[in-house]
Amino acid sequence: MINDAAVADPAYRSFVSYIDKSRDFYAAHGYEHPYRWTTNDQSPFTSLRKPLAESRIGLITTALPLDLPDDVDLETLPIESTFALPLDPPPDRLFTQTRDWDKEATHTNDLDSFFPIHRLQELVEIGRIGSISPRFYGIPTEYSQRRTIESDAPQLLSLMRDDGVDIAMLVPL
Amino acid sequence: MSLAARHLESNGIPTVICGSARDIVEQASVPRFLFTDFPLGNPMGKPYDKGMQQEITGMALDLFEISRFPRTTVQTPFTWGDDQWRRDYMRVDNSNREELRRAGELRKMQQARRKAEGRIRSQ
Numbered sequence: 216m217i218n219d220a221a222v223a224d225p226a227y228r229s230f231v232s233y234i235d236k237s238r239d240f241y242a243a244h245g246y247e248h249p250y251r252w253t254t255n256d257q258s259p260f261t262s263l264r265k266p267l268a269e270s271r272i273g274l275i276t277t278a279l280p281l282d283l284p285d286d287v288d289l290e291t292l293p294i295e296s297t298f299a300l301p302l303d304p305p306p307d308r309l310f311t312q313t314r315d316w317d318k319e320a321t322h323t324n325d326l327d328s329f330f331p332i333h334r335l336q337e338l339v340e341i342g343r344i345g346s347i348s349p350r351f352y353g354i355p356t357e358y359s360q361r362r363t364i365e366s367d368a369p370q371l372l373s374l375m376r377d378d379g380v381d382i383a384m385l386v387p388l
Numbered sequence: 389m390s391l392a393a394r395h396l397e398s399n400g401i402p403t404v405i406c407g408s409a410r411d412i413v414e415q416a417s418v419p420r421f422l423f424t425d426f427p428l429g430n431p432m433g434k435p436y437d438k439g440m441q442q443e444i445t446g447m448a449l450d451l452f453e454i455s456r457f458p459r460t461t462v463q464t465p466f467t468w469g470d471d472q473w474r475r476d477y478m479r480v481d482n483s484n485r486e487e488l489r490r491a492g493e494l495r496k497m498q499q500a501r502r503k504a505e506g507r508i509r510s511q
Contacts, residue, residue, distance in 0.1 A: 229425070230423075230425055231409075231410075231411075231474050231477070233409045233478075234415065235411075236477065236478040237478060240478040241492075242480075243485060243489065243492070244489065244492025244495060245492035245493065252412060252415055253415065253416040254415050254416065255416055255417035256417060257417060258394060258397070258417040258419050258458035258459050259394055259398040259419060259458065260397065260457060260458035261398075261400055261401065263402055263452055264400075267449055275389070275392065290502075294507060294509055295509065296509075316427070316428040316429035317427035317428045317429050318429075319476060320427035320429070320468075320472075320473035320476070320477065321426075321427050321429045321434075322435060323435075325430075327432060327433070327438075328431075328432055328433055328434065328436075328441065330432070331432040331444075331445045334442055334445040335445060337442065338445065338446070338449065344449060354392055355509070360391060362509065363391045367392065368392045368394075368395035368396070369395065371392055371395070372399050381401070382401065382402045382403070382404075382452060383396050383401050383402070383404075384403075384406065384448055385389045385393050385403060385404070385405045385406070386405075386431055386432060387389040387405070387407050387409070387431070388431070
């Protein structure tokens, strides 16, 4: 059966639909109403105000700024919030266990595989970008879109403006 | 993340999202999206593959310069190596249906307890 082979199945779209997968997965958990994902047919757009070589970049993650072992009791974690924390020095690790990523296929032990701080520093050194914001940022992966729109996103904007950020790189896990 | 990108962009900060959940990001409509077709968890490149991470980070920056309009998706050229993860992640079939049902019950109990104890985000 072709589905058992470790190759893409030509009878299906090549990339995974996480909307389809998560809908079926949580239905199997007994959640009757499927999640209704953000759906828009238009997007805002802002052009660069200045060259990249003069721009300050802000890096945003969905990981948590906690140095905890992977097997920590998730029930003991603090309530999440939007944050900005100093990047000097960069964190040794970020906590990712509460996020839905593929814990069987891969791992997040290498920070730069999802939080490319050292790769960005290299690009600053060669002058590709002007600078990195002195702080990095995080926002919760919030079930409530209203809370993201009314609370987390405006807080994030305010934090980045405080730091004079020109461009933003957002890396969800 | 998509909603945050849209908010920043609307307020004058150009954004790029680097991710692996293509349908979710594209359905939300974002200004710039760099897609890497990997299992969720390493959207900036395979762990400890510095060369790949440099390429992907560089492509994300390039996107600021080459995009002329919103909803621009660029796909990186990298492949994971095998495709087993596409089938296995969040798999639901007869072998695990009962296990998932029980996990759901446990999860609902935990959610109810967190709510009762006030350990959820407030309005």
